[in-house]
Amino acid sequence: MSDLERLHRIKYMIQARKCVPIQAFLDELEISKATFKRDLEYLRDRMNASIVFDRADGGYRFDKPNAGEKIELPGLWFSEKEATALALMQHLLANLDQGGLIGPHIDPLMEIIDGIMGQSEVSAKELRKRIKVFGMSARKNSLENFEEIGNALFKRQRLQIEYYSKGKDETTNREVSPQRLIFYRDNWYLDAYCHMREGLRSFALDGIRESELLNKKSQEISEKELNENFSESYGIFSGKATQKAKLRFTPERARWVSGETWHGQQVSSYDKDGYYILEFDYNQDPELVMEIVKHGSAVEVLSPAGLRKRVKDELTKALRNY
Structure with a gap:
């Protein structure tokens, strides 16, 4: 452990403990009494830390309840609870981030957090060992492109990308103005203004084969316009909503679905027989059809008729192939 x-x-x-006996410092930090005394002197004299020895409680404490919060030492500062939360957050993110896009950048920070938490009652390593996160649909991404896209976002500059569309099975070269990165259903997407299409588009990061930072300022899109385009309707490749879906789930399935958010402005209710009615706006339906089909006979599409037919055709096709 460094000084x-x-x-x-x-x-x-x-x-964290308000009053700490000297032996607790010696045991947890694995230092001698002389080293602790030198550290204590440094904190008091150089950092103006008002640490006093409380004879009644037999330990060291700050002379005022919030005195420790005002000590400014080099580096990042977290309370022990905050360090614990950060360790948990990093572990969850690392498990969700199956493509390894963010993990390598956070790992150095975690070494510091592990050092801060040390051999406490709940260490960071012990916490991470006890939590498992499974990303079921994550796709492999390119760290190199992720970094380039991140630079473009922060510098507010345009990107030249080579993009492969799985749906159309075609590759195009586009100039885009990055707006924001989205982590959606275990995968990363880039919301951007596409100068070739002259409109907002969402690009899957695993479809970006090459990217190059351009010496051009990004075209800025307001948060309001971004939300209207990407958040108004269901799914990641949404666009402005043009239709409203109305689904009915069985009382049994409602126990799960009633706790889910399918859309930020969804409307839900129960009918007299206990069926769960879910309504929300959408534009493109391929992603929605896949989500509905997962529920099989436990869901019925009440409207619109076109969506009902798409789901029926998909189920018929699946049964035929089965």
């Missing part, structure tokens, strides 16, 4: 990490640890131990 800096040890100073962090002393501060966090006192913040």
Whole structure:
């Protein structure tokens, strides 16, 4: 453990436990009494840490309840609870991020967090060992493109991309103005203004074969317009809503579906027989059809007729192939 990490640890131990016996410092930090005294002197003299020894409680504490929060030491600062939350967040993200796009950039930070939490009652390593996250539909992505896209987003510059569309089985070269990155159903997408199509589009990152940062300013799209285009209707490749879906789930399936969010502005209710009615706006239906089909006979499409027919055809096709 470095000297800096040890100073962090002393501060966090006192913040978390209010009053800490000297033996607890020696045991958890694995240091001598002389080293602890030097660290304590440094914190008091150089960092103005108001740490006092409380004879009644037999330990070290800050002389005021919130005094520790005002100590400014080099590096990132988190309370022990905040460090625990960060360790959990990193682990969850790393498990969801099956393509390895973000993990490598967070790993160095986690070494610091592990040092801060040290051998406490709940260590970061122990927490990560006890949590499992399964990303069932994650696709492999390119870290190189992810970094280039990230640079374009932060610098607000355009990108030249070579994009492969799985639906059309075609590759196109496009100039785009990146707006935001989206993590949706275990995969990454880029919302951008496409200068070739002259409109907003969503690009799957695993479909971006090559990317190059251009020395051109991005065309800025307002948050309102982005939300109207990408959040108004169901799914990731949505566009402005043109239709309203109305689904009816059996009382049994409603136990699960009633707790799900299919759309930010969905409307739901129960009918007199206990069936769960779900209504929301949508534009393109391929993704919606796949989601409905997953529920089999437990869901009925009440409207519109076109969506009902698409689902029926898909189920018929599946039975035929089966």
